[in-house]
Amino acid sequence: MDIVVCIKRVPATDTAIKIAADGKSIETAGVTFELNAYDEFALEQALRIKEQLNAGSVTVVTVGPKDCKKQLDDALARGADKAVLLSTTDWMYDGMQVASALAAWIKTVPCHLVLCGRQAVDSDNNQLPANLAGRLGFACVTEVGKLTLADGAFTAERDIEGAREVVACKTPAVISCQKGLNEPRYANLKGIMAAKKKPFVEQPAQLGARGMEIVALSLPAPRAAGKIVGNGAGAVPALIAALRETKAL
């Protein structure tokens, strides 16, 4: 089974985000990027499927700037066979545009299964899986928490409101991965060394038109300063009153 894993680099979750001068994007200087956490589940699942079948291939792909090589190399070190960078200097925030670039490339390679994270933790759009499946004409199962493969068909389990849904799915398919699907492996040193010899392809992304534009970006309002209502036991009534005032009690 040939599997494509779509990944994205995102700012580390402890990064202090600053808005760029244009008021519509973030300042990337000094930002540490890391592999989107949900994409780690997708990559791990792809590697497990390949190990289960003892056949096939795992290719990781991303759309973004050259700096994405670090995350692609990490994926190769964990066990992916090939990495593809669909390069662009544009800031990719529109799921439709990303899906168009990915679909254009995926149509050129053997692919039975596309795995991706349920969403990117920076933009939280949750658009890519369905959009990509639609463009490829693949089945789509989203937010999968358990995935098993038997006799060429997948059984996927998804948590929905108040219940767990079990669905059967044949390939070709796009499956988006939820936290809890697996425990992603670390890249070890042998994997890092081996990754240096694995195929790494860089080609320009074939970007379609954007479906939406970000027109403004702002940071949340800073939290109000704390309030000291008093000291010691004598301050307890004032504390209770303050908590009631804020509806905390």
Place this chain on the structure above:
Amino acid sequence: MAADALIDDLLAALGERGVLTSPTDRARFETGWRYGKGAARCVVRPASTAEVATALQVCGRHGVRVVPQGANTGLVAASTPDASGAMVVLSLERLNQIVDVDVRGRTVRVDGGVLLSQLNERLAQNGFWFPVDLGADPQIGAMVATNTGGTRLLKYGDVRHNLLGLEVVLGDGRVLALPNRLRKNNTGLDAKQLFVGTTGVFGVVTQAVLQCAPLPKQRATALVACRDGDAVLALLGALEGELGDVLSAFEVMSDKALAAVFAHQSNLRKPFAELPRYAVLVELASTLPADALALEAVLEARLGAFLETAGDAVLDVLVGKADEFWAMRHHISESLRSEGRMLAFDISVPRSLLPRFTDDVEALLAADWPAVRLCDYGHWGDGGTHLNLVWREDAVGVPYADVVAALQPRVYELAVNGYDGSYSAEHGVGPHNQRYYDAYTDPLVKRLCGLLGDFCDPGDRLGTVRLDGA
């Protein structure tokens, strides 16, 4: 409340903010972060060196003993009062100003009550830090009194190595000013050393002059799975030989310690399919920017070369993921406490002997206490091991105190007399380990401490520890 002349005098000298008397207000000063619980007659919170001196003089006039207290994070119960209810706690928390930063001199002068986090936040503005790196957030004065070490001692040394000057209020209120900012100053007795690691029994540290370190511009981190303790030492030797200039941490975690982490911290993932006997967290740090030195590539290359020559002594190497590796290390202590009862040791032995020492403790347990597990971890680069014993009370079948009474002296005896080690590598001396101080300290050292105490604290007012053997 009945009339209390001591408190009246303290209130007159320090004002209401400076004296806490109600049980509610006193409570947080009477219980240590992990060890130590007592009762205080009151808590004084002086806001200046002069007020510290006044408080000690007032207490001296009333014949009251005083326990100096920082952030109460110590691990030997030295910062809390005894159970008598007669002692006064002297908290430094209001003496908390960063007095000045000499950027070109790379030194800082701080009040004794400044928190480590507060200091580092300020120093970061100038690209510096105080590199005694701890899991807790103590006050600087208490760090001096304890001579704390921490996880980066291998590169930066302990407090003693980074201390230039001190201001100390002696037990009777005299102020000893040693405001040295010089790295070179060979002019006789280095008197400040009397107050380093001596738990505050000779005086209260009200100010310190520290040398700062430039903040590293980059770090590279790896987790190395080692077959046994000898492999750990071989790795340490190789890293010091080739990367000694940039090696900043070498933290060793045993399989049992890590098993507890993954049993109790569901957000952390196991780094290896099978936990090795020891996993070593290796960290390099450099002030060179990444474009001048690719630190992670250097670490990968050197560990790769070591892996090729080490045979099966090194089982696996993971590189990167610093936050996750450090989270494993920092969660060991609390995870072990969730496993059952625990007896913690802070031991050092010559580091070349750490594998043999650890094996001997394992053998001791296997022979006499098979239900007690050794869950060790620590700073092997410094010869330090947090050798924690963990057990389920129902499996051992005897009360906690009996296990402690049986095992604690045997392990300390093995460390101190069997391996030329220390019963307190970095936690200092306090009521928690006073009996071992009494047992293992040379009588001449105790006598010297008595003479120093006569000079520094002539009324014998300070602390809950006796360094003079009395």
